[in-house]
Amino acid sequence: MKAIVYRNYGSPDVLRCEEIEKPIAGDDELLIRVRAASVNPYDWRLMRGKPLFLRLMIGGLRKPKITRPGRDVAGQVEAVGRNVTQFKPGDEVFGVCHGAFAEYVCAMEDILALKPANISFEDAAAVPVAAITALQGLRDKGRIQRGHKVLVDGASGGVGTFAVQMAKSFGAEVTAVCSTRNVDTARSIGADQVIDYTREDFTHSGQRYDLIMAANAYHSIFDYRRALSQDGIYVMAGGGWAQIFQALLLGPLLSLIGNKKMCFLSAKIAKKDLVLLKDLLATGKIVPVIDRRYPLAETAEAIRYLEEGHAKGKVVLTLEDDKI
């Protein structure tokens, strides 16, 4: 089968589309024929192996241990291991695995869900990591409530486009922050207000928010704190390294002062959340925003584009037979 492989850290030039052995499902696994996969910043961060401490965390100081990129997958079950009880061959599924950028992949049943019949493989593949991050950021860390004033920073990317839609479906009043060219998209997915960050700095506007979900954080933690209401919560999912370290190191300390909470989100892939997302997808409460589609052979281009940091929603790989 064809799969994307890399053996050295580096730019997307290290990615190769190679012929490798088709995997065999273990006892607890499913073999999936991949129909679509989506790209996440996680994929290029691992491929780059930067900063160096990331290599310490995942293993592989000089050479990558993880050599097959791709987490988000949607496809058709081809075979199941003997302990698999929830799926059968022929089922259409979506979820998370390792090495999704390939024609076939093995995955565990507890991080997969049935794909709604009315949703395409591409839409389903766009969902898992980004939408679970948005969901857990708003619901679990952010304790979102109906009527809350919620601001989503980085509202036009993979996580942000789901966060805006979900915050609306939780009954919040949503302000989206993005650049000029994405203002219309932010409105079209339900934002009540849109702030163009190239023209206005919301952290100095005097407005206060009950919840700030930073899908892409590029302000200092003190700026975000200033923009919170008295009992407000700041949830940091991603963005610049300085912002990540601030949330990890200063967040717990700042949360001890007054009632404002500042936290870092580390999303966990959970079956119950995938099932919830399946229902939100099926009923149209979330509609994936897909910016670009690439065939598997052009994975390097897809990752290069996402790495530029201005994708409008998700970047998806499609695995139609004639395009591979």
Ligand SMILES: NC(=O)c1ccc[n+]([C@@H]2O[C@H](COP(=O)([O-])OP(=O)(O)OC[C@H]3O[C@@H](n4cnc5c(N)ncnc54)[C@H](OP(=O)(O)O)[C@@H]3O)[C@@H](O)[C@H]2O)c1
């Ligand atoms: N903590 C976790 O568990 C977890 C899980 C998943 C992802 N993440 C992280 O979350 C972050 C977002 O992921 P993603 O999939 O949404 O990434 P993404 O799709 O690559 O984000 C691209 C978006 O970022 C926006 N952006 C760039 N600079 C901005 C700025 N200064 N202010 C506001 N928005 C800006 C861009 O909007 P414009 O083009 O309008 O500038 C673009 O739409 C990444 O850092 C990722 O690693 C964390």
